[in-house]
Structure formats: C-alpha cells, structure tokens
Amino acid sequence: MLLEYTVRNYTVFKNTARLSFVASNYDKETYERENVQKIPEKKLRVVKSAVVYGANAAGKTKLFDSLAFMRQFVLESSKKGQQGDVIDTKPFLLSESTRQEPSEFEIIFLHKDARYRYGFEVTSEKVIAEWLFYKPESREYQIFYRDTLDKTLETHQKLFRKGILLESENMVRDNALMLSVAAQFNDEICSTVIQWFTHNLSVLSSIREYGYKGYTMAMNDKVAFHKKIMQLLNQADLSIQDIHSKVLDLDAMGEDIPVEVKEQLVQKVKGEGVKVYTECETVHYLYDRNNKVIGQTKFSMDEDESHGTQKFFYLAGPILDTLEEGKTLFIDEFDARLHPNLVLSLFSLFNTPSINTKGAQLVITAQNSIFLQSNMLRKDQIWFVEKDRFEAAHLYSLADFKSNHARKGDNYEAKYLKGKYGAIPYLTMQNYFADTACEKERRWPQER
Incomplete structure (x- = not known):
C-alpha cells in the first residue's frame, strides 16, 4: 500500500507537496470500517481512496504527472540512454531560485510486510542524490545513500553488498539510478522495490485511454x-x-x-x-x-x-x-465523460470491504464536486491543489483545516463552491461583459 508521496520543484510545485494516505487519528469514527485499511502489526491505518480537487491549470494533473515521471525514471533509467543523455525533469521555471535546482521525489510504501522509503534528487543532467531505507520490523535500515556532488556512497554492508561492487567498478551512470542498476544485478531489496513500481503502481489519464x-x-x-x-x-x-x-x-x-x-x-x-x-x-x-x-x-x-x-x-x-491484486491506481480526470452516479459507483468499489479485500487504493482528480456531498469520504481523503499569486501550486487536505472550518456533518460541497477551502477559479467574466458594454456605450454615439 502507498503511504506517502512527496514532490518538490517539479513543474508547478515549487515547494514540497506531500500526499499522505495515513489516516488521521481525530477522524476515527468516520467511515473507519469502509474507508480505512488497518494494519495492526505496523500500527498503521491507511485510507483506501482519495480525490484531488482544484481549478483548471492549478496543478492536479501535474501532481499525477510527477508520480508518472518518477515511476518511469525508476523503471527505465538503467535500461535506456547513455552517459550525457538529458533527463526529462521539469523544475519550477518561474523563480530564479528554482530554475537550476534539482527536482526531488520520495515515496513510502508497504510491500511484502516491509516498509520502504525511496527517493532521489535529479536535474536534467544528472542524479544529484538518491536514497533507500528499509524497515522490515521496528527498525529502519539505510540501504544506501548516494551523493554525486560529494562523490560519496554510504551502503549497508550486509543488506546491500552489491553497492560496493557497483561503486568500485563505476557501473552507475551519472544520469541513472543506483536502484535500477542494482536490480539488474539481482539485488534482493532493490529488485523488490522495482517490482512494486512495475506491478503495484499505475498512473492513468482517463481522457487518453489508449x-x-x-x-x-x-x-x-x-x-x-x-x-x-x-x-x-x-x-x-x-x-x-x-x-x-x-x-x-x-x-x-x-x-x-x-x-x-x-x-x-x-x-x-x-x-x-x-x-x-x-x-x-x-x-x-x-x-x-x-x-x-x-x-x-x-x-x-x-x-x-x-x-x-x-x-x-x-x-x-x-x-x-x-x-x-491490492494495487494502487491513480486516474486523472476520473469523472470526465461519465455520469455522476456511475462515477460514484466505480469509486465506491474501493470503499466496500466485501469487494476491496486486499487493501487496493484508488486516487483520482475530479472536477465534479459530487464527492464532497456524497457522504462517502473522510476529510483526510479530500485534497486540494491551489496556485498562489506567483503561480506556484500548493497541495493540502481538508483534514488540515481547523475543526470549526470543516466540521463533521458540514456541507463540504457548498463550502467548497463558495471558496471556503480555496482551490476554485475566481471568475471575472461578468466584469468582462460589463466593461465591454460600457465600451460600446462610449463608442456607439460617435458611430451613429
């Protein structure tokens, strides 16, 4: 199961955006049995679904694109390309402080009874840093930490023996990930991570179904x-x-x-x-x-x-x-071209314990606000993306609001459409037509 995804300095996300699936503690009475997967041995409660709202061009799709980039780079960096080839990362370009800085990605997930935390920093030219942590029980082990600027590599001597070989033989290109290369050499932990990215995580666009x-x-x-x-x-x-x-x-x-x-x-x-x-x-x-x-x-x-x-x-x-299979699926524009009742029915499959028996997760972006008034989601399942006046996107959850702003039983849809939670377009079309009418009034007398 996916526990957390973090991205920084990628396209519209100048600052850190963190999407968490760990269920909040203060919302335990709300759809706990239906919407939360309990993992007692790890002392975790994880939500099975989430929806991301935001105005057009706010960054919803870019959030999913960033995860798709991370997945693709993990799976292909060691197989495709040569030394010196450009990495297709896209930093936030509207600030001098970020244009030349690396993009950062990190993901935390549970797989085969162990917790993995993997991430990297990358520019268009090279991998700047890369790290992998492994937590089979109560203790977390650093498998490796790679810093290409300082030319250093820290490895776990017992759990990552191939790291020393890869470093001594200079077998990892500057524009490739050590995780991917180590998996090709059949390192057990790295191969498991690659398998999770390959088989357990998918990112789809529902308006490009090809x-x-x-x-x-x-x-x-x-x-x-x-x-x-x-x-x-x-x-x-x-x-x-x-x-x-x-x-x-x-x-x-x-x-x-x-x-x-x-x-x-x-x-x-x-x-x-x-x-x-x-x-x-x-x-x-x-x-x-x-x-x-x-x-x-x-x-x-x-x-x-x-x-x-x-x-x-x-x-x-x-x-x-x-x-x-108990996988994690991201679908952008999930509600496009589908009737609202059909959208709700599909989405609700993941919050039905008798159907979702293996902890599968569905994460979607949507424009239709029906999820906010459907009485089927917890606050920690509802997320928003909003751009500030400098065009940088920010990601936050309804659970981040103080209880007096988002009470249990509130009409979340009505409040959202009124702008109480942000992440909506602020339209001035009426002003446009009013200005146009005034302009005609000023011009027509002269024309007549």
Whole structure:
C-alpha cells in the first residue's frame, strides 16, 4: 500500500507537496470500517481512496504527472540512454531560485510486510542524490545513500553488498539510478522495490485511454476476467449483452500499412507469440417491430458506442485488476465523460470491504464536486491543489483545516463552491461583459 508521496520543484510545485494516505487519528469514527485499511502489526491505518480537487491549470494533473515521471525514471533509467543523455525533469521555471535546482521525489510504501522509503534528487543532467531505507520490523535500515556532488556512497554492508561492487567498478551512470542498476544485478531489496513500481503502481489519464485500452482488451479475452467485466457493464446499465476482443489477423492486414509496421507485427505474433488486439465488438439485442427480441447484432466499440461507454469499458480492466491484486491506481480526470452516479459507483468499489479485500487504493482528480456531498469520504481523503499569486501550486487536505472550518456533518460541497477551502477559479467574466458594454456605450454615439 502507498503511504506517502512527496514532490518538490517539479513543474508547478515549487515547494514540497506531500500526499499522505495515513489516516488521521481525530477522524476515527468516520467511515473507519469502509474507508480505512488497518494494519495492526505496523500500527498503521491507511485510507483506501482519495480525490484531488482544484481549478483548471492549478496543478492536479501535474501532481499525477510527477508520480508518472518518477515511476518511469525508476523503471527505465538503467535500461535506456547513455552517459550525457538529458533527463526529462521539469523544475519550477518561474523563480530564479528554482530554475537550476534539482527536482526531488520520495515515496513510502508497504510491500511484502516491509516498509520502504525511496527517493532521489535529479536535474536534467544528472542524479544529484538518491536514497533507500528499509524497515522490515521496528527498525529502519539505510540501504544506501548516494551523493554525486560529494562523490560519496554510504551502503549497508550486509543488506546491500552489491553497492560496493557497483561503486568500485563505476557501473552507475551519472544520469541513472543506483536502484535500477542494482536490480539488474539481482539485488534482493532493490529488485523488490522495482517490482512494486512495475506491478503495484499505475498512473492513468482517463481522457487518453489508449494507454490502457490494449490491456483491458487482453484481460477481456480471459474467461474469468470477462465474466467480471460483464457484471460491471450490466450494473452500469449500458445495455451491452456481451463484448469480444478481436485479435489481429495477419492475413487480413491492409496494403496501406507500412512495411516496417507489418514486419514488427509479424515478429510479435509469430516470433514472440503475442496476441495483438485491434478492437472490441459489443453485442446488443435486435428487436422486431413489436419490440420483441429476435436476435443479436454487433457494434464496434470505438465507432458505434458512446465515448462514455468506451471510457467505462477501458477503465474496467485496470480497476478490476487493482482490486484483485491490492494495487494502487491513480486516474486523472476520473469523472470526465461519465455520469455522476456511475462515477460514484466505480469509486465506491474501493470503499466496500466485501469487494476491496486486499487493501487496493484508488486516487483520482475530479472536477465534479459530487464527492464532497456524497457522504462517502473522510476529510483526510479530500485534497486540494491551489496556485498562489506567483503561480506556484500548493497541495493540502481538508483534514488540515481547523475543526470549526470543516466540521463533521458540514456541507463540504457548498463550502467548497463558495471558496471556503480555496482551490476554485475566481471568475471575472461578468466584469468582462460589463466593461465591454460600457465600451460600446462610449463608442456607439460617435458611430451613429
């Protein structure tokens, strides 16, 4: 489970932004059984879901982008690139004090009964610092601390024996992470961290579903998963009787496909034995003139179904997989193109103990304020992103407000829309139209 994520000096986040999933102690009576996963052996209570609000361009998406960057850099820094290649980090550019400073990322999570704390500082040229801490029981061990400016490396002699080898043989590039390199050399602790990033953490954009479309089509091709997806589609009242994933037919490929693309597809299908999914077909009832069912007909998911139906289906794969495996899933713009009732139903899966039995977590950004009036979230599950007048974004929770500003039983939605918690746009459109009308009054007499 994810316990905490921290980012500093990345895109709009000039100062430290900390997103915590550790449940607050003063909110124990609110949805404790439904929304909180208790881990007695670690003396922890962790929320299963969270929603992030904010005005357009406030930084909600950038928060998720920063985590996606961290994940990608962890997984690829040792495999891709050469010495001297640019690292795709993006510091806060609107302040002289941060333009040349490193971006910082840190994540804390539980995995296989142990607590891990991993982070790094990085510029576009090199990794400035990197650290990994491991806490299997009550004591936390520093596995390594790497400082490239001072050319120093502190390692745990017993738990990270490969560190000395990597340093002595100069096997870690300045623009690569030691964690990633050590995992390639089968270091047990570093490999476990890499596995968590690979299999237990996903960051999706729900308005660019092509990133996980293929995954859902592949999962739908499995009998057990297909049954669960159909149950979800039926509960969503989409009138779909069945759905099939279509596999690429090499013999049916058109002549307009470039030769190099054909060769890659042939290699995947024949050489690697990989199934390439092209599209999904949905099955609907066919009716006679008296509205009696006389058969079935097939639709193309992408050409005939609504954008909302497409999004719901393609999200179903990652959501069901996250619930089944106890993973952590971030989805940006979760409520886009979906009915509010459907959004709430999907989100509530993670706060239903009988369904979420493995401590899965869902974190979303949303524009629809329905989560604030739905009586389904605790204060420590509601987060806001707001920019100050210098265009730096700040992240804070509803639980950060004093009790007299956010009481239990308050209408959080009404207060939020009135600006009591910030993180909303302050619109002056009426002033624009009033100014425009005055300008016309001044100009028209002369024109007449």
